[in-house]
Amino acid sequence: MNALRVSIIIPTYGREAILCQTLQYVLEQDRPADEILVIDQTPRHEPETEAFLHHLVAAGKIRLVPQGAPSASRARNRGILEATGDVLIFIDDDVAVERDFVRAHLENYRDETIAAVAGAIWSERGVPLPPVRQRPAPARRGPLSWMDVPPNLAFRTEKILLPAGNCSVRRAVALRVGGFDENYGRYDYHADYDFGWRIHRAGGKIIHDPRAGIHHLVAPRGGCRVERAHRRIPEVEELRPKFYFYAKHFPTPHSLIPIYRLLRQHVINRANVLDPPSLLVAFGRALVALGKAVYDARIIGERSLVRDVTRTTVCRSDGLKVSP
Numbered sequence: 001m002n003a004l005r006v007s008i009i010i011p012t013y014g015r016e017a018i019l020c021q022t023l024q025y026v027l028e029q030d031r032p033a034d035e036i037l038v039i040d041q042t043p044r045h046e047p048e049t050e051a052f053l054h055h056l057v058a059a060g061k062i063r064l065v066p067q068g069a070p071s072a073s074r075a076r077n078r079g080i081l082e083a084t085g086d087v088l089i090f091i092d093d094d095v096a097v098e099r100d101f102v103r104a105h106l107e108n109y110r111d112e113t114i115a116a117v118a119g120a121i122w123s124e125r126g127v128p129l130p131p132v133r134q135r136p137a138p139a140r141r142g143p144l145s146w147m148d149v150p151p152n153l154a155f156r157t158e159k160i161l162l163p164a165g166n167c168s169v170r171r172a173v174a175l176r177v178g179g180f181d182e183n184y185g186r187y188d189y190h191a192d193y194d195f196g197w198r199i200h201r202a203g204g205k206i207i208h209d210p211r212a213g214i215h216h217l218v219a220p221r222g223g224c225r226v227e228r229a230h231r232r233i234p235e236v237e238e239l240r241p242k243f244y245f246y247a248k249h250f251p252t253p254h255s256l257i258p259i260y261r262l263l264r265q266h267v268i269n270r271a272n273v274l275d276p277p278s279l280l281v282a283f284g285r286a287l288v289a290l291g292k293a294v295y296d297a298r299i300i301g302e303r304s305l306v307r308d309v310t311r312t313t314v315c316r317s318d319g320l321k322v323s324p
Helices: 017-027 047-058 072-082 101-110 171-177 191-201 236-249 253-266 276-300 305-311
Strands: 006-012 035-040 063-066 087-091 095-097 114-124 166-170 205-216
Touching (some): 006 017, 006 072, 017 095, 035 072, 047 063, 063 072, 072 087, 072 171, 072 305, 087 171, 114 191, 166 205, 171 191, 171 305, 191 205, 191 236
Parallel strands (some): 006 035, 006 087, 035 063, 114 205
Antiparallel strands (some): 087 166, 095 205, 114 166
């Protein structure tokens, strides 16, 4: 196990002090990562953040990899390609971790059959998530029950869902399955569901380990998530990636229930039902999102920087052509 190199990959966008705080946690590990890659999609940082990041770069403590248009999946793919580690740990840019976080992830890879590790999430926005001692009923029934497994399970177990904000994977496995599908767009909803499902379908074992936990601080600004506090009508790009996941992997009656749940949450919720014009607009956007999702899944197909690179024939220095 000790021979395995570990790379931590942190995509970031629009984060300042909280990014610096996250990096401090990562730099204080009792088993340091062999490299820390910050995939930076922020056009311009505040002066204090800029100075802190450049200090870490100059000290050789992090690698700063700039990226243009914000896309969490593309940033993770860039990290997969840039990393030199055997094991890649992905975390969000607004988390707190314990000092044994890297060690907890890495110890799982003593078992050579393990392809990836899903870490636990123990709090959101400062609110603790109580440990769950057994799988809830919805996570034990049906072919899509794995999507309902909570991130705060208190016991080690196999699972499929791989939360992008706290997970690790063998780099060879990430390359083999083609990295993250960038068709999930800027908001990136369900991209981690997709990644975990493809690893599972390829025969990879995914383990949930409660020791490898994080506290998700959820910064008030930055990132690519949609804040819904004052908006009841969904954006097309809020719904499209979720529909895309089902159209891509589960175009069967099994997906009707989760799609109905999406519509109940975003379209036919109480606020919209009581306001018919809003309900019509929400339905219209949902139809557009569904149409785009089916087109992307059936016509466009996966888009991935990792897949593009690994499909390209590379000339090695010995003159032999190989396709990695």
